[in-house]
Amino acid sequence: MIVVMQENATETQILAVTAKLKKLGFDVHMDRGVNRTVLGIIGDTHNFDQQNIEVEDGVSEVLRVTEPYKLAGRAFHAANTVITLGGLEIGGEEVVVMAGPCAVESENQIHRIAELVKQAGARVLRGGAFKPRSSPYSFQGLGKKGLEWLKQAAKAHGLLSVSEVMDTNTIDLVARHADILQIGARNMQNFALLKEVGKVANPVMLKRGLAATIEELLMAAEYIMSSGNPNVILCERGIRTFETYTRNTMDISAIPVVKKKSHLPMFADPSHGTGKRDKVLPMARAAVAAGADGLIIEVHHEPEKALSDGPQSIYPEQFSVLMEELRTIAWAIGRHIGPKGPIREGD
């Protein structure tokens, strides 16, 4: 951390800041320039709130030269985190595809879709039982019954399962039924929830908030990890910008940025990232081409009857075509989807 003093800072002010830093346990390197003095803070500043120094008289700016996250960052954990779950490796060489309906709607629906996405090569079945809806008058999910059907459908078709948790009171319930817990974008900074999912054994898929910087996403992961759960999967799902044609602007560049800054697996959600069915396929391809470790995609056999997110759910036939295209793209950058092996001509 570097403290830049104001040009007209007095000697007394400089010494006061230095004294305060030393009292806080840091070493200080003083660098006196022609126009201003700069102080280098030596020591572990991860847990230190820079505001404590910014408010001192004579201080112009405090600049961080290390990231504020530690457990989520690559600096102290250079190798990729690979989460092994039921024989599946998340964050390894395989690009893992999660697919399924936005919400579990009936026993028959979730079984039918599980069968279809399994055939096309998906590894994890998604399905919401508690749905965060912007209107209190919209379908809010089936709750426990939905979780039970999700669990059965996943098991019946040899898939793992992922489902959203919205409140500290239902973490245990969701954790008993779904292999992976999902924290939605609107809850990315629900700190009470982050702390509690940090105490369960299931991996957590943490979606980036609509207005969250990449640093804030990693700090939210830090909350979960510092509570004891190292298995966090990050997920880009679109940020809010001035452009209105797409519901959100999917920040594909966040994928290589996160891969550089963090060792955690980085996924992408092209369904929520675009909100439009015909944009899901190109954006899914783009995400894999940019290096995503996996995708989570909404697939529905009857999207026009879906109780939520119908317009962004793709048809099973589209999903099959997409999976074929993704196999080739993954291969172009040394990765694979499903069983490893060369692409054959005519594939």
Place this chain on the structure above:
Amino acid sequence: MIVVMQENATETQILAVTAKLKKLGFDVHMDRGVNRTVLGIIGDTHNFDQQNIEVEDGVSEVLRVTEPYKLAGRAFHAANTVITLGGLEIGGEEVVVMAGPCAVESENQIHRIAELVKQAGARVLRGGAFKPRSSPYSFQGLGKKGLEWLKQAAKAHGLLSVSEVMDTNTIDLVARHADILQIGARNMQNFALLKEVGKVANPVMLKRGLAATIEELLMAAEYIMSSGNPNVILCERGIRTFETYTRNTMDISAIPVVKKKSHLPMFADPSHGTGKRDKVLPMARAAVAAGADGLIIEVHHEPEKALSDGPQSIYPEQFSVLMEELRTIAWAIGRHIGPKGPIREGD
């Protein structure tokens, strides 16, 4: 609601959409243009999810001509909501100022600040006991002890109190100690929390999320109101934009927009809206000039020692000067701060 069909929509598609709408209980007015057909949906569409029609074949767009919120909107509630609480009217002619520290830090601290802000004309004492912090390593608040001290300090100085609630499990605790519950920006779409604060008797101050549109803010208020609590105070506190000089961009225009769309009181938080002490005063003045029903401001007698938000907390002397300026500005637009009456020269 208006359904715009595609230019090449077939007669069969048009009739199918019409039939679906009628089955859902709506009347339909059909308007056949040269290039395309437009359907007017007649009936109460507040609880209707437009996606149900968007996914039909031949549909180009579904346009809402009424807002999706009902309880929070002016359409069915033309008069301003005035919340009366301990003799104070919120949302009336008086511009109500809430002030105090970011967090309750000690019994002495909250009493000292309560005294100072009361002298300057504040009506409500703010003070957090549960703090949402972006880093898990930052001060997280004093919890129950902080609430007790807040309650005592407010009572001792004839002030009401406001404090943040972060989790469904602590709503009762906060509601017993603070007159007004606050939902922070990061929880604006924590729907589980919104539903629960809709069940308590205390008024709720709901802060706009960093990436929330005004419509989403009003929909979040709708969650609280549809659970039974009509006393919602809205609050602008800055949105996230590309500008980096200020921590957020305070959207002052949201004040007149909300006042037109909704009957609920609309406040502004210039402390979080700017994140910088020397910007709090001009932005507080701007908010009142634009028609805000009140302000919530961070004041600290020793901001350099504050455990959180020190750099954006103003000094008690600054607060006193500000209150004088605000009195004149409120008067310029037919409102008042504290006791009503003409501005005297030399004020």
Place this chain on the structure above:
Amino acid sequence: MIVVMQENATETQILAVTAKLKKLGFDVHMDRGVNRTVLGIIGDTHNFDQQNIEVEDGVSEVLRVTEPYKLAGRAFHAANTVITLGGLEIGGEEVVVMAGPCAVESENQIHRIAELVKQAGARVLRGGAFKPRSSPYSFQGLGKKGLEWLKQAAKAHGLLSVSEVMDTNTIDLVARHADILQIGARNMQNFALLKEVGKVANPVMLKRGLAATIEELLMAAEYIMSSGNPNVILCERGIRTFETYTRNTMDISAIPVVKKKSHLPMFADPSHGTGKRDKVLPMARAAVAAGADGLIIEVHHEPEKALSDGPQSIYPEQFSVLMEELRTIAWAIGRHIGPKGPIREGD
């Protein structure tokens, strides 16, 4: 175009609006609902400014159901525009790669880079002679001399050339030396410039402004096309958002959106879109995977000595690797880079 009247609009107001529309030459379909009346405007509204009706008493909203652009849109020009230039087809099945330095710096530099990018498979040589720089103290380009060297280098290596035009006074000069004119992001709404490049024979690459919506990009193309030049190439190069890690946020989803809305070729510029060398490769791959018709990439043999944009220029060796990866990705979606043909194993 649809005119939504206010709920309390009077009969007189409704008739006044109808009369005004008829006087303007439109047919009007009136649709009287229970709560409000809606007017459908029949006729060609492309050249009609909707503000003329919005200001009438009793009008709530005017909604466009057709796009405001005509020449640039697919509605009246369903087939893709393919620009044929010196044997190259832009907007066809081939994904066309333009590459070269940010600025022409010396005769030797541009020849050396031309040779390298040609070997790797580029088709067009880029190189700026007039540089828009945010600081007046930065290198502003070599002007005419730079254009001459660019032209010679392109010719010597069998490449076409593209260079930026910044001012109406230098259009002729640039048009004599470069095959394709480029309008930079900061000039996307420099309407005087757009009108003038609409009068030359060279194709124009029009870059999306940092804060421009896709509709505004297409309206800017409409300016050029309505002045007589149908050969416009659009280009996504990053928009401004709250995220600060990358210089801009490259909106990959703009690629499929533009391809749907417009018949014009759609390119992507991953160099300016990210501003960081190590992000150029993944974003270039993502753009092609999402369906871009081409790329424009900054390549420099000595980026550390570049007079501008060094940090985002990639090395020739990186460019060669990228071109190989792109060949496979293009093939995955039925397109090709350079000579058409199947991907061989071991490629």
Place this chain on the structure above:
Amino acid sequence: MIVVMQENATETQILAVTAKLKKLGFDVHMDRGVNRTVLGIIGDTHNFDQQNIEVEDGVSEVLRVTEPYKLAGRAFHAANTVITLGGLEIGGEEVVVMAGPCAVESENQIHRIAELVKQAGARVLRGGAFKPRSSPYSFQGLGKKGLEWLKQAAKAHGLLSVSEVMDTNTIDLVARHADILQIGARNMQNFALLKEVGKVANPVMLKRGLAATIEELLMAAEYIMSSGNPNVILCERGIRTFETYTRNTMDISAIPVVKKKSHLPMFADPSHGTGKRDKVLPMARAAVAAGADGLIIEVHHEPEKALSDGPQSIYPEQFSVLMEELRTIAWAIGRHIGPKGPIREGD
């Protein structure tokens, strides 16, 4: 300027960076921390492009501690710039109001409006003759004829005049007719135009671009000033954000920020900043309350017949009411509008 080396930077890399900086004429202070080395650059870095160092091996980041602008900044010009023009002081104690139609439409129109705004207390008459319109099919202004009428109307009513210049070819024409030249938001980074208006004697009102940071606004002013024209008036007119209710989000906080960073007068344009008539008044009041040195407002006696911007033009009666409110608000913060003096009760 501070160079932060990477944690694993080698001694050779550190010395190479140091040598390069010294060769460039700077002094270097080296600060060796436990984890990394930090280099302080001593000397005038205003004209230095930091990319030259960022690309060096072993460099992690280059941080500016001084602003990149010099002529526009307060660091070397502490006192406010006050522009004296025809007896009017811009940037002094008086809050200067410019008003008039979006575009000059007829001789009668501009004279009528000049009379009305003069009566209410405006000092400068606005009126466009060259209009930047997003559609090529919209009214583009009357050109020379419009400028002549503007000049006559301003003179006839004892007002100064301001009009927009869009292209280098028409600067002389506009400069002969209007006292103040305006650069519109879309041309804020039209560097060719900035350089040329830097050579005329008229003051220049420079509007902030829709996606421009405050730093970029000041750098654009630097272009004009470094070409020889010190009389630049800055103007906030709304930035582009995700919020769609208002056309732009008017960044009121930019006013105090610019006043701190720069000595130049800072104005606000609530008409373009909001795009809606009923939002112009509250935002005009907010701007003055926040410390703006002046306003530019669109006023039209028949907005429903205006050829452009009718919906955001206010009526003369609204303008009169506004001016009265502004007088009181200005007085609250020690400034005045029109003749200086105390506010009387009953004003």
